[in-house]
Amino acid sequence: MAFTSVQKIRFDDVDGAGIVYYPQFFRLCHAAFEDFFDTAAPISYPELIRDRRLGFPTVAIESRFDAPLEYGDVAVVELVIERVGRSSVDFKYTVRRRRDGVHSFQAKITTVLMDLDTRKPVPLDAELRMILEQSLAGSPHSPSDG
Amino acid sequence: MAFTSVQKIRFDDVDGAGIVYYPQFFRLCHAAFEDFFDTAAPISYPELIRDRRLGFPTVAIESRFDAPLEYGDVAVVELVIERVGRSSVDFKYTVRRRRDGVHSFQAKITTVLMDLDTRKPVPLDAELRMILEQSLAGSPHSPSDG
């Protein structure tokens, strides 16, 4: 049930120690999230923001960095939806290096559907819930619990 | 008449060749532009955007890169206003390395005052014109020509 996005490490993704700057891993995750929307949903993430004034800001992160990426690497980013709550959605991301398959990074990122004008959480509507639940880890048999 | 902003090169400003990534020089310039507004104007640049829905997007650049910056360097960014037109303003930026005073970069950046909602150029009002002309290279005696 995982969605995969493949992304080249670019010339400016590295830091002063010569490896990918650790906050860039979250940029890789966000790009995978955007690609997931482009692929799985009838509305893109930019459209959700512009037309419906909704977004999924991040409210919590737990992550682990296991092996560095370097300039020239290609990142294989995997996105799995772990939990769909009333307003919140937990995404699990893993990043592997394409050259050797080594596991580089993983994160659990909790987001909340927010009205961008009021800045308050709003419940997922039926369409967003369906899109997300279809991609739940273990679906179609695992119910949402949140 | 120059305005100076001093900025540390940060851990993620470098590129895969180990020197400051060239587009970051424009980030240094923009930070100096923001600092200029914070210092010289009664309204900050964020307030100009949010409250008056005006901005100064860049329409042209001519620039030269003379010596690299490295991680650990401190950039001394100098901003001079070269020309104030009806809607357009030309800024000249120079960047020197603090450690040795070496000239690293210079750019002429042309901006236009734009209404952010209509996306059309608008004439500078009297207040913005005054702020900018006071900082004109060679002022108070050099009239604007644009």
Next chain:
Amino acid sequence: MAFTSVQKIRFDDVDGAGIVYYPQFFRLCHAAFEDFFDTAAPISYPELIRDRRLGFPTVAIESRFDAPLEYGDVAVVELVIERVGRSSVDFKYTVRRRRDGVHSFQAKITTVLMDLDTRKPVPLDAELRMILEQSLAGSPHSPSDG
């Protein structure tokens, strides 16, 4: 015992939803980490990397995002050292908005002293240990436990 670094939110720190892009919070933390070194240590972080080929890559993050930052905000970043182990150091960061003092973000970031050439962890030497332990939360009375 906290170290504080004050940083302006810049024009490019925001995202497509108009608030500070969440990975930028880690950039704010890293800048505070660099400023801490510049202030507290006899060697800057760039010198540690260049001259001694040592660095503190991040190996784990736990973080929470409580209130957004916007363009025009000033971030007050507080760094506290929570634990100094044999090779690992846990930093706790909190970010508040200067305009209203609202707590925006907190993170526990675990780093490991690494030899940048071998890419292996190395024990903290006496000097680095002393610098870090002097800034331990609760020091001078709290011993390190790691």
Next chain:
Amino acid sequence: MAFTSVQKIRFDDVDGAGIVYYPQFFRLCHAAFEDFFDTAAPISYPELIRDRRLGFPTVAIESRFDAPLEYGDVAVVELVIERVGRSSVDFKYTVRRRRDGVHSFQAKITTVLMDLDTRKPVPLDAELRMILEQSLAGSPHSPSDG
């Protein structure tokens, strides 16, 4: 003879005015430059840097911004090689918006082949010269002039 690279505008490419931050256009150009190397050359740009310690730092830019890009846009970046000198190479980049074909940006970017250790320009070797000249605007009939 143009090389084309298609790139999604990402969530963090915008600025506080809600359009793509102008230095990001140079990031788009550099990504196209990297993609050109991946496609046209027997060695990738990361390999050129790592294995041969050579790079093409930018020494001059002339550019014009004609229409903004927004979050959700897809950038069509076209790279043409305009001149191959002894050490220097001039690239011309144009960026169009995919949704409407509107011309957004163009730049002439002059680079110099540099030894990354000595930081001195070095002449293009026969292989690099051949790769670049094959992609010269107007080639195969236009000789290099530099």
